[in-house]
Amino acid sequence: MNNLKLYGYTETITPHDGLLPARVTDHRGARYTVATEHGEVAAVLKGAFYHNADAQEDFPCVGDYVLLQHNDGGDSRIAELLPRRSKFSRADFSGHGAGYAKTILEQVVAANFDYVFILSSLNWDFNINRIMRYLTQARRSGGQPVIILTKADLVEDFSDKLSVVNNAAPDVPVQVVSAHTGFGTDSLDEYLQPCKTMVFLGMSGVGKSSLLNTLMNQNVMAVNAIREDDSRGRHTTTHRQLFTLPSGAMVIDTPGMRELGLFNADEGISAGFTNVEELFSHCRFVDCRHQTEPGCAVVAALADGSLPIERWEQYLSQKQENKFANDKMGYLQEKKAWHKEIAMWSKQYKKSGGFKR
Secondary structure, eight states, X not given: OHHHHTTTOOOOSOOOTTOEEEEEEEEETTEEEEEETTEEEEEEEOTHHHHHOOSGGXXXXXXXXXXXXXXXXXXXXXXXXOOOSOEEEEEEOTTSOXXXXXXXXXXXXXXXXXXXXXXXXXXTTOOHHHHHHHHHHXXXXXXXXXEEEEOGGGOSOOHHHHHHHHHHOXXXXXXXXXXXXXXXXXXXXTTOOTTOEEEEEOOTTSSHHHHHHHHHTSOOSOOOOBOTTTOOBOOOOOSOEEEEOTTSOEEEEOOOOSOOOXXXXXXXXXXXXXXXXXXXXTSSSTTOOSSSOTTOHHHHHHHHTSSOHHHHHHHHHHHHHHHHHHHHHHHHHHHHHHHHHHHHHHHHHHHTTTTOO
16 A cells, blocks of 8 residues: 555545556546556546436546556456545536537546646747636646746746736635746745646646656656647646656646636636625625625725726636536536436336326
8 A cells, every 4th residue: 555655645535346546647538647556557437427318527537546546467447436535627628619509518638637737838828817717727726826937038028927926816825837948847846746746737838748857857748849829738648647756755647728717706706706706895785786886895996996997807807707617507407407307207107107098
């Protein structure tokens, strides 16, 4: 069990029926790689997963702890998913844009991490709205968010962008690094402790693979050149994978996300915009829409500049997107429950002979 403890396993679950605890380190399609007391082994899901799982979130992802039927002669079988202490999720619109999605699911990107590293480059692709969206989702993950501003070597002065981030998220640590020169990477040492896990999140081209290579002291990931016209890059990471650093810390590397769909993000939005929502209690009317009503604290704050218009627009945008996702999810859950109830009623009716002629 000593080896698995290095992967953060704390033995809170007692294995049963001869099953071994393991941690998922790689996931590609239907195949997994898991770390066990016997080392890393290949694994697939036990058939019961496909019959008993109610949603996509019930399937293992990288970082998960599972119980395993170990097989020395072939693929081992993952028999049980252990409880998660943290997870990063996003809305999955099943291959469609948000406005055209027929279904909306929770896609769990990574699990059981201590820190969420939100990476954003300091070049032309710097986007504070995107950083805030990642931060909103990270706040509900159970991990501590840390904003990492990369590619410091590509800008002469990053002080303005650093100030923008600090003002937008004053309660979140922000680190500035360059994987190319090594600048600032020692500031990450406080997080990269043995048995600690962090997940790398960000769009393609922000330097996740380059930073991982630097922290690993070797090239474990290919690095693609960015496009000069917009500073964006192609996806380097094609699947999620857990790497163990020389320090004993672990990094879950994820593919760049073209779009981060907010999912069940009410708590994260409230945590990230406390100064905005605190204004609501000072409005004259309880049902104030914060538009043209007299005595509106929001309108007053926008007028005197104490609430920047950009921050108010960020808040409204995230609330609107989250409402869409929640409304659609609620409708689908009600529809699923209704179909389940009809199926149970039909089964009982048939048993009672109600369909006899």
